[in-house]
Amino acid sequence: MFSDLTDPILKSAAEMPLVPIDRQTSLGELAYASLKEAIVRGEFSAGQKLTVRAVAQALEVSTTPARDAIMRLIGEGALVNAGPKTVIVPPLTKTALDEVTAIRLVLEALAAKIAAANISPETIDKLKTLQSQINSALDAGNYSAALKANKAFHFLIYQTAKMPRLTTMIESLWVRIGPSLNDLYPEFATSRVGVSNHMEAIAGLESRDAARVQAAIEKDIRDGYRRLATRVE
Amino acid sequence: MFSDLTDPILKSAAEMPLVPIDRQTSLGELAYASLKEAIVRGEFSAGQKLTVRAVAQALEVSTTPARDAIMRLIGEGALVNAGPKTVIVPPLTKTALDEVTAIRLVLEALAAKIAAANISPETIDKLKTLQSQINSALDAGNYSAALKANKAFHFLIYQTAKMPRLTTMIESLWVRIGPSLNDLYPEFATSRVGVSNHMEAIAGLESRDAARVQAAIEKDIRDGYRRLATRVE
DNA sequence: ATTTGATATTTGATGCAACAAATTTGTTGC
DNA sequence: GCAACAAATTTGTTGCATCAAATATCAAAT
Structure with a gap:
């Protein structure tokens, strides 16, 4: 014991199992x-x-x-x-919605596809938890909570792709439609169209079927688009 | 002459044949x-x-x-x-290059595909002019001029898609690889691998064959990726 | 009453000083 | 030499005064 005190515990700070704290608190x-x-x-x-x-x-x-x-x-x-x-704050025109949706389709499909290859059982559990949160929020009529959980659900998948630049780009697209999503209540709450797409995405992730996950996300985006499109113009 | 001086020359400013000047000169x-x-x-x-x-x-x-x-x-x-x-200014790691390339592939393919439906004969002429500028710049060994014309070539196509948000996003991706492109000379200049892809893209645009344009752009991106990948890590 | 023109107010842009945090440099002790 | 500590410098952040441009307000004239 203590046989070699001159030997440093760690050769360098880089070996410490810590992630640098980001002091972005300006x-x-x-x-x-x-x-x-x-x-x-x-x-x-x-x-x-x-x-x-x-x-x-x-x-x-x-x-x-x-x-x-x-x-x-x-x-x-x-x-x-x-x-x-x-x-x-820009009004969401039909033109803008069309363009953002077209970009979302290719970007989120890419993220979903790659996520299928990187998924872990723990993440799938978390996704199921989030989905049940969405369901209960809809039951309770808490629309903003449902939106929040829905966003968390999608981005947990996208983050699994381990492509931080891609995730940031997708986020910037969500910000542009975010405001208009709030106008969709209560239609969105009653229809619950997203639920089946989410279940399908989870099933695809569990079987590591990239094409299936991708298709589920694409359908989710298209379904959301149809609802939003009725509200603009 | 001067038969009706009370009649205004223009009913409103909107009818004046002027385009608003953009004062973005801060x-x-x-x-x-x-x-x-x-x-x-x-x-x-x-x-x-x-x-x-x-x-x-x-x-x-x-x-x-x-x-x-x-x-x-x-x-x-x-x-x-x-x-x-x-x-x-971030060094271009293999990981970053892989991610940026994956995003470029889907985004620029999307822009190219839509551009094929919107292309005009004038734009095709401009593209041919740009391609000849690329060739002569390579002949003259003026690498930075070749890079500039190459960028102009690509973005003239992307702008034809009439999706300004998409073009901006693609631009932000080019900025990230831009610095490393300069290290590729003279390999890039001698190989001229991009030329055939560009000719193929022009041919696809002329026949309004979206899939052909998309394939040409994708190949161009992949060819460029292979060259860049040898320089990082 | 509507339009034109002048005046007042609002507003983004810019420069700069002060502050705190981080880095670098210098110094001391072993 | 070199490690540890302290002083000095660098640097991002923040607040604010100032300026010019844009907008709003209002009065006078047709």
Whole structure:
């Protein structure tokens, strides 16, 4: 015991089984997260103007972090510049919905396909838990909880693909439709069209059938599209 | 003559034959464009640290526009945060290249497919002009000109799809591999592997054969991938 | 009453100073 | 030499004042 105290426990810090903590707790980061959340929740009506000073005042920070957050959201398409000095939350036009859906189809299909090869039993358990959460949220009429669990369900699959850049890109697409999803209640709650697609996706993952998972996700996207399309234009 | 002076020349401004000018000439915008250009040209070695003040000084602006530019480029993945106070231009690892290529394949294939349905004879002429520019640039050994014309060729096709959000996403992927492309000279110049793919794409567009265009673009991406893959790791 | 023009207000952009955190450099002790 | 500690410097963040441009308000004229 203690036979060789000069021998270091670890040869370098890189060998420590720890993941670096990300200190992304700047006010700009918080403002970004907070504003994005509000947009996805549909707190702003489409076309509503956002000013730097108004956002700064609402978040109780100075103009700089507020401006950071707005510019960042413009960069990923969650907000748009509609004039020289006016940024608005973009209304979801039919054209935009068509384009976003076409991109979602290829991107989320890719993620789903690769996820099927990387799936673990633990992740499948979590997916089943999330699906039951969706069901009970719908039963309880808690629509926003159902939306949240639905998003968690999809992104748990996508994250399984271990393609972080892909996941980020998909996220930016969801932000653009997020606001409009809130208008779908209660139609979405009663129809429960997503449930069977999710069950099919889980079944495909369990049998590691990439094509089956991909088809289930694609159908889920198309079903959602049809509902959204009736609400725009 | 002058029979009815009370009649207005134009009923509304909307009837005037003018297109609105876009005033996107803020310093932040210019700094962003300039910095992105420099990154794609490979001016910075992979892993090189970028500081707000250094960029500000180089561009002869204050910290604010420089910070705007850096944050924006971080947002689209052209720069990455590698530590609490260090942003670097990310080295292209094999993993990153694999992921970006997989995404490019589905996204650019989608754009190419839709472009085939929207193509006009004028655009095909422009594509042929660009291809001849690529050839003569390669003949002259002007590699950076060849790269620039190659990019123009691809994006002229993608823009034909009339999906602006898709084009932006593809652009952000090109920025990530751009720096490494410069290391490929002169191998790329001598092999001229891209030429046949481009001719095939043009032929497919002329006959409006979406599958053929898509296949040509996919092959072009895969060929480029093989060359890049030998240089990373 | 509607339009035109001037005035006032709002707003994004920009620069800069102050601060805190992180890094680098220097120094001391062994 | 080298490890440990401390001082100095670098650096991102934040707030704010200022400016010019855009928008809104209002009055006068037709």
